[in-house]
Amino acid sequence: MEILIPKTLDEALALMAERGGELTPIAGGTDVLVSWHSREHESLKLLDLSRLGAELGSIRFSDEHLHLGALSTYWQAIDNAQVREEFPLLVAAAKEVGAIQIQTRGTWAGNIGNGSPAADGVPALLACDAVVVLSSKSETVEAPLHEFWTGYKQTVRQSDQLIVEIKVPRRDRDFQHWHKVGSRAAQAITKVGVAMAHDAEGWRIAANSVAPYVVRCRAVEKALDEGRKFGRPEDLEELLAADVAPIDDIRSTGEFRRKVLARIIYFGLAEPSIKPLADVGA
Amino acid sequence: MGSNSDSKGEGGGGAPGGVSRRSFLQGMGLAVGVATVPLGLRESSAAPGAVSGIGPGPARLRLKINGAEKIVDVEPRLTLNDVLRDELDLTGTKLVCGRGACGACTVMVDGESVCSCMMLAVDARGKEITTVEGLAGSDGTLDPVQAAFIEFDGQQCGFCTPGMVVRARAFLNEHPEPTREDVQHGLSGNICRCGTYDGVIAAVLSAAGKEASKA
Ligand SMILES: Cc1cc2nc3c(=O)[nH]c(=O)nc-3n(C[C@H](O)[C@H](O)[C@H](O)COP(=O)(O)OP(=O)(O)OC[C@H]3O[C@@H](n4cnc5c(N)ncnc54)[C@H](O)[C@@H]3O)c2cc1C
Ligand code: FES
Ligand code: FES
Numbered sequence: 266m267e268i269l270i271p272k273t274l275d276e277a278l279a280l281m282a283e284r285g286g287e288l289t290p291i292a293g294g295t296d297v298l299v300s301w302h303s304r305e306h307e308s309l310k311l312l313d314l315s316r317l318g319a320e321l322g323s324i325r326f327s328d329e330h331l332h333l334g335a336l337s338t339y340w341q342a343i344d345n346a347q348v349r350e351e352f353p354l355l356v357a358a359a360k361e362v363g364a365i366q367i368q369t370r371g372t373w374a375g376n377i378g379n380g381s382p383a384a385d386g387v388p389a390l391l392a393c394d395a396v397v398v399l400s401s402k403s404e405t406v407e408a409p410l411h412e413f414w415t416g417y418k419q420t421v422r423q424s425d426q427l428i429v430e431i432k433v434p435r436r437d438r439d440f441q442h443w444h445k446v447g448s449r450a451a452q453a454i455t456k457v458g459v460a461m462a463h464d465a466e467g468w469r470i471a472a473n474s475v476a477p478y479v480v481r482c483r484a485v486e487k488a489l490d491e492g493r494k495f496g497r498p499e500d501l502e503e504l505l506a507a508d509v510a511p512i513d514d515i516r517s518t519g520e521f522r523r524k525v526l527a528r529i530i531y532f533g534l535a536e537p538s539i540k541p542l543a544d545v546g547a
Numbered sequence: 548m549g550s551n552s553d554s555k556g557e558g559g560g561g562a563p564g565g566v567s568r569r570s571f572l573q574g575m576g577l578a579v580g581v582a583t584v585p586l587g588l589r590e591s592s593a594a595p596g597a598v599s600g601i602g603p604g605p606a607r608l609r610l611k612i613n614g615a616e617k618i619v620d621v622e623p624r625l626t627l628n629d630v631l632r633d634e635l636d637l638t639g640t641k642l643v644c645g646r647g648a649c650g651a652c653t654v655m656v657d658g659e660s661v662c663s664c665m666m667l668a669v670d671a672r673g674k675e676i677t678t679v680e681g682l683a684g685s686d687g688t689l690d691p692v693q694a695a696f697i698e699f700d701g702q703q704c705g706f707c708t709p710g711m712v713v714r715a716r717a718f719l720n721e722h723p724e725p726t727r728e729d730v731q732h733g734l735s736g737n738i739c740r741c742g743t744y745d746g747v748i749a750a751v752l753s754a755a756g757k758e759a760s761k762a
Contacts, residue, residue, distance in 0.1 A: 266624040267600045268669060276598050291667070298626070298665050299646045307603060309624075315670040340659065364736025366650055366714070369659040370666065398586075405586040451735030452648060 266309045274320045274400070277427060280312060282402040285424040288312040292336055293370035295363070296379040314427075321429060324348060333431040335374035339386070343368065351435060353539045354460055357443040358389035364451045374428040377410070380418045380478060385445060387479040388460035390431065391471035393438075397422075398430040405429070414478035436464040439541055442533035446525055448516070456517040457525050461533055463489075470530065475509035475522050482508040485530065495534065501527040601669070610671055612637070613681030619668075627671045628652045628663035631678060639679040639709045650737030653710040654678050660717045660736075679709035682716055691757055692716050695750035703741035711737045715751045723762070725755055 269288065271277040281288065290312045291297045297311070314321065314336060322336040324345055331352060333342070339359035342348045349356050362368055362376075362385050376386035377397060387410070395410045399422055408421050410431075415421060422428070440463035447453030458473045468489040470482040484504040488495075495501055502523060511522035602623040610617045612635065619634045628645075631637040631654070640663055641651040647665040654663045655677040682690040692715045695701070702708040711734065718725070718733040725733065730751045739747065 266622075267602045268623045268667070269598055269600045270669065271598050280598055293665075294667060294670070295647055295665055298667070310600070313667070313669060363647065364650070365718075365733065366653055366660050366662045366665075366736045367647055369656075369661055404588050407586060451732070452738075 266307065266311065268311045268313050270313045270316060272316050274317055274427075274429070275402075277312060277314065277317060278400060278402045278425075281425045281427055284310070285426075290314055290378065290427060292372040292375045292378075293338060295367050295371045296375060296381075326435070329435060331433040331435060333373045333433065335428045335430055336372055337374075338370060338372050339368040340365070342373075352393065352433065354389045354392060354438070354441040354443055354462060355386075355433070357539060358385050358445075358460065361385055361443075361445050361451075367452075373431055377413065377431070378422075378428060380414065380420060382417070382476060382478050383455045383474045384479055385455055385458060385473065388458060388471035388473045389443060390433065391479060391481060392441075392460035392462040392469040393433045394436075394466070394469060396432045396434075397428055398432060399423075399426040400429045401425045401427075407432070411481050417477035436466075438462045438464045440537055441539040441541075442537040444529040444533055444538060446529065454516060457511070457522040457529070459526060459529050459533065461530065461537070472509060472526055474517075475511040475526055477510075480509060482530075484508050489534075495531060498524075498527045498531040501531055505530075606669075608668055608672055610668065610676060611674065612676045613678060614675075621668060623667070623669050625668050626664055627654070627661075627666045627668045627676070630668040630671075631663060631676075637678050637680050640713075641706060641709055643706070648738070649707070649710075650714060650734075651707050651710040653713045653737065655713060655717050658717065658720065660714050662736075677713070679713050682712065690716060691754045692719065692751065695754040695757070696747070699746050699750040699753060701743065701746040701750040703739075703743045707737060707739045707741075711739070711747055715747070715754070719751065719755055719758065723755065724759055725752070727752065 269280055271280060288310050289297060292314050318336055321334045323334045324337045324341050325332050326347060339362050342359050343356055359368060362371055373386050376384045391410055397408045397410055397413055399406050399408060401423065402425065413420050442461040445458040446456050455474045457475055460471045462469045468486040470486050471479060472482055473479045482505060484507045485501060488504060505523060505527055509526065511519040513519050605620045606623050607618065607620050617635055619630055621630055621634055628640060628642050631640050632642060640654055642664055643649045643651040645664045647662045652663040653660055656671065656674050682693060692712055696708065696712060714734055714737050722729050722733060727748060730748050
């Protein structure tokens with residue numbers, strides 16, 4: 266195994282330009298190091314991002330956005346009072362990624378970069394309309410997270426690009442709900458999960474472990490945007506047939522996933538997990 | 548458990564309708580990546596070839612462990628856990644699952660709880676590493692958490708215990724006055740095969756109480 270350890274983002278991007286196709290970036294390593302034993306040690310070439318903390322490690326706010334640097338972790342978000350106040354959905358998701366020892370190391374960008382359909386950070390980011398900022402040696406571009414995946418572990422990221430930041434719009438969200446179903450409360454990979462939010466731009470409903478990548482449930486969003494009320498979970502199930510394609514696997518079955526997804530959306534609409542703060546005025 | 552990286556069993560199926568967006572875009576003759584919005588050109592100052600790689604052969608690392616600088620010559624593929632146990636003989640830190648799922652290998656890195664099996668040793672450079680060996684005072688006085696584990700029988704076979712103790716220490720630094728639920732959640736990354744959780748929780752609550760009354 267070979268490791269390249271750039272000290273600046275410019276060095277990292279120069280390396281990506283030269284050898285991006287053969288390099289595996291490593292941030293917290295909580296995905297990369299799970300599978301590395303099975304890899305050919307000699308052929309694995311890691312681009313260690315760990316020295317880029319000064320450039321990529323922070324969480325900050327601009328007027329319009331929350332900026333999650335590519336090396337920022339779940340723990341940093343949980344630990345940040347302003348993130349807790351303005352983005353409770355992200356914090357709810359962060360607290361359910363693995364356990365604390367994973368939250369201290371796992372990054373939001375790594376969750377996107379790994380591209381698992383079961384990723385828990387991604388649905389919360391999708392429901393908040395996040396945008397992925399990608400840099401190469403020559404330019405910086407933005408890709409809306411909902412257009413980032415094109416297939417199972419296939420993305421619009423080019424081989425010379427690194428994720429440098431995730432931008433999440435600051436908005437008044439009057440509804441937020443998060444629900445993860447796993448086999449136990451901590452340290453479990455999601456069997457089915459949902460993140461939901463409503464703001465002036467409409468409904469955002471993102472579900473994980475029900476399609477080749479984490480997806481927005483467009484048919485359900487559209488129905489809700491049109492003001493439809495759901496009297497029973499079965500009606501949601503019908504709509505979801507167009508939105509998701511869950512499979513049977515070691516963790517669950519497609520049928521279970523479809524039925525449970527409809528119900529966690531249905532019950533979430535009735536009683537969201539994140540209570541909006543009561544506004545009692547001046 | 549723990550692996551999100553395998554291609555099997557993640558709940559995803561083939562692309563809905565059998566056409567992935569990528570193949571659709573390619574079929575349209577569009578470059579994949581069309582969704583991106585350019586923001587501007589970057590000026591890169593890095594000279595190509597400025598960074599040379601290390602590995603697969605050994606490289607020299609300086610690590611700061613329990614307050615002391617340690618120099619090791621190791622292959623860069625090694626994890627912090629490998630280096631602690633095999634190079635530095637700090638075998639208090641255990642290795643069980645090797646994939647972040649059990650917490651037996653927990654150490655503190657700049658005060659945060661980390662699975663040493665999931666961190667490359669090269670990444671630990673420049674950071675303060677505390678292992679279970681570093682908790683007691685230099686005169687051998689046990690950390691209040693260690694003393695409470697003894698008092699409350701916080702272990703049976705003891706294999707998970709160093710990880711539990713290190714996590715409990717970091718947890719109490721984060722939550723000086725925890726509830727029982729806080730302890731359960733805070734230690735949920737540490738698995739005990741013997742099921743001695745009741746003793747562990749009692750020990751952590753007792754240590755918290757003693758520290759609070761001293762403060
Ligand atoms: C025990 C355990 C439990 C877990 N539980 C959960 C869980 O409950 N929910 C969940 O969602 N995940 C879980 N995970 C998976 C993992 O922790 C998360 O996906 C995490 O966000 C990955 O972040 P990282 O920084 O560690 O990624 P890394 O392992 O460093 O990288 C992951 C991938 O992203 C790429 N990448 C990283 N940074 C960049 C960048 N800047 N630009 C381009 N590509 C990049 C890497 O090349 C790699 O392919 C778990 C993992 C373990 C070991
Ligand atoms: S050995 Fe590191 S978490 Fe299990
Ligand atoms: S005491 Fe045996 S594993 Fe915990």
